[in-house]
Amino acid sequence: MPHHPEIPIGRFAPSPTGELHFGSLVAALASWLSVKHAGGRWLLRIEDIDPPRQVAGSATSILAALATHGFSADGAVLYQSQRGGAYAAALQRLRDEGHAFPCWCSRTDLEASGVLHRDGHCVSPAIAGREPAWRLHAPDLDIEFEDLLQGPQHQNVRTAVGDFVLRRADGLWNYQLACVVDDAFQGITEVVRGYDLMESTPRQILLQQLLDLSTPAYAHIPLAIDANGCKLSKSHAAPVLDMRSPLANLARALGFLGQPVPDAPTAAGMLRRAAGRFDPSPLRGIANSEPAAKPMPTDPASR
Numbered sequence: 001m002p003h004h005p006e007i008p009i010g011r012f013a014p015s016p017t018g019e020l021h022f023g024s025l026v027a028a029l030a031s032w033l034s035v036k037h038a039g040g041r042w043l044l045r046i047e048d049i050d051p052p053r054q055v056a057g058s059a060t061s062i063l064a065a066l067a068t069h070g071f072s073a074d075g076a077v078l079y080q081s082q083r084g085g086a087y088a089a090a091l092q093r094l095r096d097e098g099h100a101f102p103c104w105c106s107r108t109d110l111e112a113s114g115v116l117h118r119d120g121h122c123v124s125p126a127i128a129g130r131e132p133a134w135r136l137h138a139p140d141l142d143i144e145f146e147d148l149l150q151g152p153q154h155q156n157v158r159t160a161v162g163d164f165v166l167r168r169a170d171g172l173w174n175y176q177l178a179c180v181v182d183d184a185f186q187g188i189t190e191v192v193r194g195y196d197l198m199e200s201t202p203r204q205i206l207l208q209q210l211l212d213l214s215t216p217a218y219a220h221i222p223l224a225i226d227a228n229g230c231k232l233s234k235s236h237a238a239p240v241l242d243m244r245s246p247l248a249n250l251a252r253a254l255g256f257l258g259q260p261v262p263d264a265p266t267a268a269g270m271l272r273r274a275a276g277r278f279d280p281s282p283l284r285g286i287a288n289s290e291p292a293a294k295p296m297p298t299d300p301a302s303r
C-alpha cells in the first residue's frame with residue numbers, strides 16, 4: 001500500500017474478544033492523538049486470527065463504540081481473518097531463506113525437556129501424518145530500538161523467547177507475524193499501544209528485518225489498571241463503557257493520558273481539539289513504574 005512517506009500513519013488494532021472497555025479506549029485515543037497531532041492518517045485493523053478467544057459480534061460492537069466516541073478511520077478496516085494468503089507468503093519467504101523450520105514438539109515435550117525450544121532443535125522427531133508448527137530460528141542477536149516514550153530498549157530474542165511459533169500446528173497464525181505483515185501492508189509509520197505489548201516489539205522488529213520491511217516508530221503507553229492493580233482488559237471482564245456518555249468517557253481517557261480536556265459539543269470535536277494540543281510528555285517513562293506494567297507472559301507454544 002504506497003503512501004506519502006512524510007504523512008505519518010498510525011493504527012488501532014483491537015482483538016474482537018469483547019466490548020470496547022476503558023483500557024482499549026485509552027489505547028485507541030493515544031494512537032489517534034499522536035498521529036492526528038502530526039496531521040497524519042489513522043487506520044483500524046481487527047485482529048481476528050484467534051477464533052477460540054473471539055466473542056461473536058464484538059468486532060461490530062467495537063467499531064460501533066469507536067464511532068460513538070468520534071473516531072473515524074482514514075481507510076477501510078482491515079480484518080486479519082482475510083489476510084491468510086499474505087501471512088502464508090511471508091512464512092514461505094522465511095522458509096525459503098532458511099529462517100523458519102517445522103516443529104513437531106508438543107507443549108508436554110517442551111516442558112519435559114526443561115528448556116525453551118531453541119536453535120532449531122526439536123525435542124520431538126518428525127511425526128508422519130501430523131502437521132508441524134512453523135517456528136522462527138531466533139538469531140543470537142540483540143534487537144535494539146528507541147521507544148518514543150520509554151527510551152532505549154533491547155532484547156535478545158533467542159535468550160528471551162527462543163524459536164517462537166509463526167504458525168501453529170492447528171493452522172492458526174501467530175500474532176507477531178500477522179501484526180508485522182499487516183503493519184507493512186497498511187503503511188504504518190508509528191505504533192502507539194499498551195505497555196503490555198512492549199515485550200512483543202523486538203520479535204516484530206526481527207521479523208521486519210528478515211522480511212525486508214521498514215520498522216515503524218514505537219511508543220508504549222501506560223496500562224489502565226483497576227483498583228486491584230490488574231490490567232483493565234476484556235479477559236478480566238472489565239466494565240463496559242457506558243455508550244450514552246462518550247464525552248465523559250473521552251474526558252476520563254484524556255485525563256488518564258495526562259491531557260487537558262477541551263470543551264466540545266461532540267465526541268469528534270473533542271478528539272479534534274485534543275489532538276491539536278496533544279503533548280506526550282506526561283506519558284514518558286510512566287510505564288516503567290506502573291505496577292501493572294509487566295510484559296505479558298510468553299508462551300513459547302503459542303506466541
Ligand SMILES: [Zn+2]
Nearest residue numbers: 103104105122
Ligand atoms: Zn520442535
